[in-house]
Each structure stands twice: as structure tokens, then as C-alpha cells.
Amino acid sequence: xxxxxxxxxxxxxxxxxxxxxxxxxxxxxxxxxxxxxxxxxxxxxxxxxxxxxxxxxxxxxxxxxxxxxxxxxxxxxxxxxxxxxxxxxxxxxxxxxxxxxxxxxxxxxxxxxxxxxxxxxxxxxxxxxxxxxxxxxxxxxxxxxxxxxxxxxxxxxxxxxxxxxxxxxxxxxxxxxxxxxxxxxxxxxxxxxxxxxxxxxxxxxxxxxxxxxxxxxxxxxxxxxxxxxxxxxxxxxxxxxxxxxxxxxxxxxxxxxxxxxxxxxxxxxxxxxxxxxxxxxxxxxxxxxxxxxxxxxxxxxxxxxxxxxxxxxxxxxxxxxxxxxxxxxxxxxxxxxxxxxxxxxxxxxxxxxxxxxxxxxxxxxxxxxxxxxxxxxxxxxxxxxxxxxxxxx
Numbered sequence: 001x002x003x004x005x006x007x008x009x010x011x012x013x014x015x016x017x018x019x020x021x022x023x024x025x026x027x028x029x030x031x032x033x034x035x036x037x038x039x040x041x042x043x044x045x046x047x048x049x050x051x052x053x054x055x056x057x058x059x060x061x062x063x064x065x066x067x068x069x070x071x072x073x074x075x076x077x078x079x080x081x082x083x084x085x086x087x088x089x090x091x092x093x094x095x096x097x098x099x100x101x102x103x104x105x106x107x108x109x110x111x112x113x114x115x116x117x118x119x120x121x122x123x124x125x126x127x128x129x130x131x132x133x134x135x136x137x138x139x140x141x142x143x144x145x146x147x148x149x150x151x152x153x154x155x156x157x158x159x160x161x162x163x164x165x166x167x168x169x170x171x172x173x174x175x176x177x178x179x180x181x182x183x184x185x186x187x188x189x190x191x192x193x194x195x196x197x198x199x200x201x202x203x204x205x206x207x208x209x210x211x212x213x214x215x216x217x218x219x220x221x222x223x224x225x226x227x228x229x230x231x232x233x234x235x236x237x238x239x240x241x242x243x244x245x246x247x248x249x250x251x252x253x254x255x256x257x258x259x260x261x262x263x264x265x266x267x268x269x270x271x272x273x274x275x276x277x278x279x280x281x282x283x284x285x286x287x288x289x290x291x292x293x294x295x296x297x298x299x300x301x302x303x304x305x306x307x308x309x310x311x312x313x314x315x316x317x318x319x320x321x322x323x324x325x326x327x328x329x330x331x332x333x334x335x336x337x338x339x340x341x342x343x344x345x346x347x348x349x350x351x352x353x354x355x356x357x358x359x360x361x362x363x364x365x366x367x368x369x370x371x372x373x374x375x376x377x378x379x380x381x382x383x384x385x386x387x388x389x390x391x392x393x
Contacts, residue, residue, distance in 0.1 A: 002051045004058045011037060011062040020068040029071055029105040032063075038071075038104045042088065046100050053286075071106045074337045078148060079103040079110035083156050085229045090173070090214040090222050099154070099175070109336075111152035112230075113143040113176060113200060114223070118393065120145070121361050123158075124167045124220060125391065128202065130159035130174065132209070137161075137174065139182075139205040145358065149185045149198040150334050152178045156226060157207075158219045163389040170388055171219035175211040182206075191350045193330040196338060230359050231298035232285065239279050245312040245340060245348060246275040252319060259319050268319075271312050278304045296372035299365040306355035306362055309340075313349040320345055 002010075018031045032038055033047045037059045042048025063070075073080055080103070087099055102108040119126040128141025139159055149155070155176040162170035176183070182205040187195030214222040242250055253260065253268055282301055317324035327346040340348055356362040370376040383391055 002049050002055075004055060007037075007040065007049075007051075007055055007058045008062055010035060011059050015063075015066050015068065020066055025069045026105060026107065028069055030101065032068075033101050033104055037063075039084075042100075046088070046096055047104055071104060074339075076103070076106045076109055077337075078112055078152075079108070079154075081232070082112060082226045082230045083110045083154070086156060086173075086213060086222060086226045087175075089225050095175070095211075095213070103154075108153040109148055109151050111146050111149045111155045111178070112226070113146060113149075113155045113157040113202075114226075115145045116142060117144050121364050123223075124171070125388070125393075126158065126160060126171070127393075128157075128159045129163075130161050130172060130207070132161070135209050137172075137207045137209065137212070139174075139176070139202045139207060141202050143200040143202070144188070144197075146185075146198045146200050147196060147358075148336065149178065149200050150187065150195075151336055154178060155200075156213075158223050160388065161219075162217055164387050165217070166385055167383065167388045167391065168220045169217060171223070172216050173213040173219035173222040174207050175213065176202075176205065176207055177211075180205055180207075187334055189332060191353065192347060193327075193332060195332065195334045227360065228296070228298055231302040231365070238283070238286065241276065241279070242272075243279065244275065245309050245316075245352070246272055248341060248345070248348070249312055249316045249319065252316065256319075259321065264315065264319055267315055271308065271315060274304075275308055275312070278308060296368050299360065299368040300373065302359055303362055303365045303369065306352075309348075309352040309355045313345070313352045316345045317349045324349075 014032060014035050014037060018028050020028060023031075029038075036042075036044055036047065036049040038047035039053070040048050040051050040056050040059060041053035043050050071080075084100060084103055087096055087103075091099070099108075103110060113128075114123060114126075116126050116128060126141075128139065128143065130137040130139045132138075137159075139157070141159065143157075146155075155178055157174045157176040158171050159174065160170055161172040164170070178185070182203040184201040184203070185198050186201070188197045188199055189195045190197060249268065250272065278301070281304075285297060285301060324345050326344070327350075328344045338351065340351065343351075360368075367379065371378045
């Protein structure tokens with residue numbers, strides 16, 4: 001039985017065989033995956049050892065102390081937080097062995113082709129069509145709000161495969177090669193001045209049936225695994241005390257006493273406490289994940305994340321006064337990741353506006369918490385038994 005002591009021994013063996021100071025970064029990450037030390041709770045042969053995920057901290061601490069490289073999780077967050085658990089849950093053995101190793105090592109970046117111009121909050125109403133032709137599916141449609149599409153090799157995609165059944169039952173889940181003919185990525189410039197997001201047009205894109213995840217028509221159930229993990233990945237990330245958005249504000253408060261007022265002090269105290277409560281709640285949620293896949297509770301964490309980020313960034317701009325109105329750079333660029341703490345207050349304020357939209361709007365998440373966590377009656381829905389093709393659009 002693998003315990004903490006055994007994991008330390010295995011980690012030291014990895015470090016001895018592949019010294020971080022002299023080993024190529026990618027080679028080290030591949031060796032770590034092959035040793036089962038990438039995500040220890042995954043099965044053997046797929047980057048893990050089949051042990052409780054709480055033991056991952058043992059491995060991470062040993063590697064950090066040795067100066068070993070990480071896999072830059074912010075850059076590949078969609079792959080790690082959404083694609084990987086879905087592939088693990090619904091992929092074939094061949095799919096797991098093909099995609100998980102380069103995904104974890106960061107060789108291949110992933111994006112998410114879910115939301116559409118006419119199917120954002122009501123994702124199940126999506127209209128991108130996939131029509132089967134032999135052993136392939138021909139996909140046509142448009143996706144939007146797609147982070148990292150401009151650097152991604154692969155995408156997780158849901159598409160309408162049967163318009164004659166109610167909207168939740170006619171969806172199928174695919175893996176899409178972003179380099180295939182017919183995939184066009186266009187930048188969407190945001191309020192920050194950057195184009196971190198994209199819209200993606202799919203024109204006669206051919207996807208082999210071997211890249212389908214789950215059964216035909218069962219894509220909504222597969223997508224729930226993705227969405228639940230996405231909300232935990234966004235709202236439940238591991239942070240130290242004063243990690244995240246509250247850190248820069250608290251730092252400014254300590255370093256710039258001339259900016260302080262009684263009102264700002266009271267607001268900062270309240271938000272500091274709420275941020276700490278959210279951090280500890282996230283830790284508890286991660287511990288609960290030891291028992292299985294994330295459930296609807298992640299929606300509550302994502303809700304708190306969005307609200308706190310927006311309130312904290314607003315307080316920071318007010319605290320800085322005229323300085324808070326400055327913005328470092330409006331240059332149009334297409335970044336690979338979101339860097340909240342490495343940018344200025346203006347960026348944090350503007351970028352946090354998207355937190356209540358991405359990963360599920362706050363309004364939708366409130367419904368999820370009400371219905372699936374608190375057990376309240378669901379809202380009346382008149383379209384649940386109506387074929388998708390007959391829905392008003």
C-alpha cells in the first residue's frame with residue numbers, strides 16, 4: 001500500500017534519475033508522469049498510482065523543495081481542470097493513453113468549444129450540428145467565448161447530433177483537432193484591450209468517430225463532468241492565505257497608509273474575512289473530492305469567486321484614488337493565460353467583470369445551488385419535452 005513515506009521515496013528516485021538542474025524541462029515532466037507522480041489519484045499508467053488525491057501534496061512539496069519544474073498549470077488549466085477528468089471518466093483506454101500524458105506535460109494545449117452566440121446561459125439549446133457520414137462526423141457551427149483557442153491543439157466539443165429529440169438528449173461529445181481544415185479562430189477583443197477569448201467557426205470539420213467521448217446522444221451527461229470540474233477549477237483553486245485578488249489590496253493597505261479611510265478599512269476587513277472563508281471552504285471541497293467526482297457544490301465556490309473578485313477589485317481602485325484610473329497598456333495582444341496578480345489594479349478591475357460570466361453565469365449557478373444543493377423546487381420549464389427543432393429561436 002502506497003503511503004506518504006513511499007511517495008517520498010518514489011519522488012526521490014525520480015529526482016535522482018532525472019536531476020532538475022540538468023534535465024530538460026519537458027523530459028522531466030514526462031518522467032514524472034510515467035512514475036505516477038503527476039496526479040497520484042489517477043490510475044497506474046495514466047500519470048497516477050491510484051492513491052488518495054490528498055497525498056498529492058506530499059509529492060508536490062518534495063518536488064518544490066528540489067527546484068523541480070511544474071507544468072505551468074495556469075497555461076493549461078482547461079486541459080487539466082476540464083478535459084482530463086472527462087477523458088478519464090468517459091474515454092476509451094486508447095483515448096486516455098493518447099491524450100492524458102501530453103495534456104499534463106503541457107505539450108498540447110486544450111480549449112473548450114461549448115458556448116455559442118445563441119446558447120450561452122442555456123447551453124443545452126446549442127445549434128452546432130454534427131452529422132454522421134460513415135466513420136466520421138461532419139460538424140458545422142459557431143462557438144464563442146473560447147479561451148486559448150488561438151494556441152490550442154485540441155478542443156472538447158459538444159454538438160447537436162439529433163434535432164428530433166428534446167435539447168438535452170440530442171447532444172454528443174467530441175474531441176476536435178484545432179488544426180483540422182474548416183476550423184477558423186477569430187480573436188474577440190475584450191474590455192481589457194486584449195483578445196484572450198475567441199470565436200471559433202466550424203465549417204465541414206470532419207471528426208473521426210474514434211474521437212467521440214461517451215455514447216451518441218449522451219453528450220449532456222458527459223458535459224456535466226466537464227462543467228462541474230470547471231467550476232471547481234475556477235472557484236476552488238488552492239491558494240495560500242491572502243492569495244488571489246485580496247493579496248494586492250492588503251499589500252497596498254499596509255504599504256500606503258496615506259490612502260486609508262475608516263470606510264475603506266471596514267470594507268477591506270469584511271472582504272478579507274470573506275476571502276479567507278472562501279479559501280478554507282475550497283480546501284474542504286477539495287478534500288471531499290477524495291470520495292469521487294465534484295458535484296453541484298462547486299457552483300457555490302464559483303459564485304463566491306466571481307463576487308469577491310469584483311468587489312475586491314472595485315475596492316482596490318477606490319483605495320488607489322486617481323492612480324486606480326490608470327491603465328498600463330491598451331495594446332491589442334492575444335495572451336496565453338490570465339494573470340490577475342501580476343498586472344495592475346485597472347486590469348484586475350476590468351478583467352474581473354468576466355468572472356460572473358465565464359464558467360457559467362452567476363444567474364445559472366444560483367439556480368444550480370438552489371435546485372441541486374438546497375433542494376428547492378426547480379423553475380417551471382416549458383421546453384423540456386419539446387424537440388430541439390421545434391424550439392422558438
